[in-house]
Amino acid sequence: MAKEKEIKTNAMRILDRQKIKYEVLQYECDEFIDGLHTAEKTGAPVEQSFKTLVAQGKSKQYYVLVLPIAEEVDLKKAAKAVGEKSIEMIHVKDITAVSGYVRGGCSPIGMKKQYPTVIQECAAQFDKVYVSGGRIGTTLCMAPEDLKKVSRAEYADFIQ
Template identity: 40%
Template sequence: MTPAINFAEKAKIKYTIHEYSHDATAESYGLEAAEKLGLEPHRVFKTLVVTLDGKSLAVAVLPVGLQLNMKLIAKAAGAKKAAMADKDDVMRSSGYVLGGVSPLGQKKRLPTYLHNSAKALETIFVSAGRRGLEIELAPGDLVSLTRGQFAELCVTTSTAEQSDAQL
């Protein structure tokens, strides 16, 4: 059991644990999880920790195939600037190792922002607190448990641009 699983258990929410054999040479932990679990990448969310205005930390949870937009996370958090947090600060505040950071059960509760695309999904997958372990839960439960909020966190291209890029 990880702190994330214990947190979900204590909250008495509906969740499912999914485990896979993590490959230490994988370039992207999130895309590896999607591939090994046979999931569409838009259902698997990564947990990123950012520094706001150089002072405080916040959590962004977004699909593994998308890139966090620093201006959008800063705006959502009411800050002027955002930057990726130092890895030591991430591990210290969350209690998790990189690649296994869960938005649930962190040592220090941080403001959390879940990408708007999660609203359209019945369940999403996030790290359960270690590499090779995912927890599937309803997006509303994740927002409720983290006292988070939905936000636009990424600049996405139009469907036509995505189709052209795939040709």
């Protein structure tokens, strides 16, 4: 009997290419659930689980914000962190067009384009962080420094 081949997401292929160690956690899920439910399903610690949001600045530039699942973005702080006068979250209907990912499966790794990315600075204190793997039902676990490197991100404080 043939071994079932794991279907890699774009995020996983990029991590493999850059020889970055990561763990894959799969969970059963048919539609979008929030990060808290995802952490519950995978057993990932809530404080180490991060969501990926996409915002757009006044300049029309897109930005990727990676923050703890239980926190909210402070748009003023986020704008300052990316060097914009102001930013706002993109509309849910635009997520796939902008990122290449679906809502609930948006990974900071391997979007359609390399957008400026900011990771909430508290991530640096953990040995591992959990982010979406690029599709609903897939979470990736890796060192925060590896996430920062592969997503070409900076650390900043932008939560409420």
